[in-house]
Amino acid sequence: MDTQLDLWEVFVQSKPGQPYKHAGSVHASDKLMALQNARDVYTRRGEASGLWVVRAADIVASNLADHDMFFDPANDKIYRHPTFYQVPEGAKNI
Amino acid sequence: MTKTDALFHYCLRLGDDAVILGHRLAELCSRGPFLEEDLALTNIALDYTGRAELFFQYAAELEGKGHSADDLVYRRPERRYYNHLLCERPNVDFGHTIVRQFLFSVYDRYLLEELGAAKDTRLAEIAVKALKETRYHLSHAADWMVRLGRGTEESHRRVQQALNDLWTYTGELFEMDDVDLLLLEHGIAADLHTLRALWQAEVKQTLDRAGLQRPADGYMQTGSRKGIHSEHLGHLLAEMQYLVRTYPQAAW
Numbered sequence: 001m002d003t004q005l006d007l008w009e010v011f012v013q014s015k016p017g018q019p020y021k022h023a024g025s026v027h028a029s030d031k032l033m034a035l036q037n038a039r040d041v042y043t044r045r046g047e048a049s050g051l052w053v054v055r056a057a058d059i060v061a062s063n064l065a066d067h068d069m070f071f072d073p074a075n076d077k078i079y080r081h082p083t084f085y086q087v088p089e090g091a092k093n094i
Numbered sequence: 095m096t097k098t099d100a101l102f103h104y105c106l107r108l109g110d111d112a113v114i115l116g117h118r119l120a121e122l123c124s125r126g127p128f129l130e131e132d133l134a135l136t137n138i139a140l141d142y143t144g145r146a147e148l149f150f151q152y153a154a155e156l157e158g159k160g161h162s163a164d165d166l167v168y169r170r171p172e173r174r175y176y177n178h179l180l181c182e183r184p185n186v187d188f189g190h191t192i193v194r195q196f197l198f199s200v201y202d203r204y205l206l207e208e209l210g211a212a213k214d215t216r217l218a219e220i221a222v223k224a225l226k227e228t229r230y231h232l233s234h235a236a237d238w239m240v241r242l243g244r245g246t247e248e249s250h251r252r253v254q255q256a257l258n259d260l261w262t263y264t265g266e267l268f269e270m271d272d273v274d275l276l277l278l279e280h281g282i283a284a285d286l287h288t289l290r291a292l293w294q295a296e297v298k299q300t301l302d303r304a305g306l307q308r309p310a311d312g313y314m315q316t317g318s319r320k321g322i323h324s325e326h327l328g329h330l331l332a333e334m335q336y337l338v339r340t341y342p343q344a345a346w
Contacts, residue, residue, distance in 0.1 A: 044137060
């Protein structure tokens with residue numbers, strides 16, 4: 001049983017403009033403490049330009065038991081995958 | 095006393111506060127109340143170690159006797175240490191650790207702001223760098239003051255007790271002697287009388303936010319400007335200087 005305060009998930013942005021990526025979690029009793037702890041645990045060596053912390057309980061997550069229902073149907077319908085298009089030579093940003 | 099002598103002493107004092115308070119916080123490594131706070135406190139300890147090195151390097155150069163920063167830290171006896179008594183107070187419990195950090199960080203923040211404009215480029219550069227760290231130390235400590243003050247009955251009792259215990263060491267932070275006055279004439283030192291009013295206002299503001307009682311200004315402990323310390327510094331130095339004292343040729 002986890003008795004060390006509430007659990008918060010930490011997202012770190014490595015450079016301005018980059019997406020925030022999940023780095024791990026910290027324990028904290030409030031927002032400020034969560035942000036400070038995330039700073040101390042995950043960004044001590046200059047890894048970050050931004051930080052998000054989100055209370056783990058506030059994250060709506062998919063359930064492993066729903067895996068088949070959620071993700072399987074996409075796999076057997078190859079027409080859903082954009083693999084039949086010829087990419088014109090020299091085309092960028094596709 | 096020449097201006098260089100005074101500046102040497104001034105840097106020594108700044109370095110001593112940093113190295114001694116840093117050592118106290120480092121004692122908590124692996125003993126923090128929980129993992130994240132353990133890292134936070136030792137992070138702060140490392141900030142102090144870093145700035146202590148800068149102050150001592152400068153002090154050693156000003157002294158001009160061929161000493162290194164390490165010599166000043168590891169080969170100097172207790173009576174020639176000039177850290178404030180507040181910085182050498184033992185950790186006792188988390189309440190004392192946080193109150194000590196809070197009272198010192200408010201002082202340190204205004205001091206470093208002043209020194210950032212000092213008419214001595216080297217000192218001003220160190221102060222500007224250290225101020226960024228101290229702003230964080232202060233917000234970390236002030237947030238905890240409020241959490242503990244408004245937390246449980248026990249956390250409130252303990253943090254108020256720590257405040258009552260440590261208040262007697264705060265008068266010394268604003269003492270000025272010949273070193274300060276000489277440097278003040280040259281636009282280098284901070285005027286601690288001005289600082290005191292700022293310190294009192296900010297401390298009061300956080301104590302109100304935390305629902306804590308500001309202790310009355312009674313008898314204030316003094317001595318560190320002359321190298322006179324409490325019984326705690328000797329023990330701290332014995333541990334900190336043990337290796338160098340035992341193996342004078344040790345290299346790292």
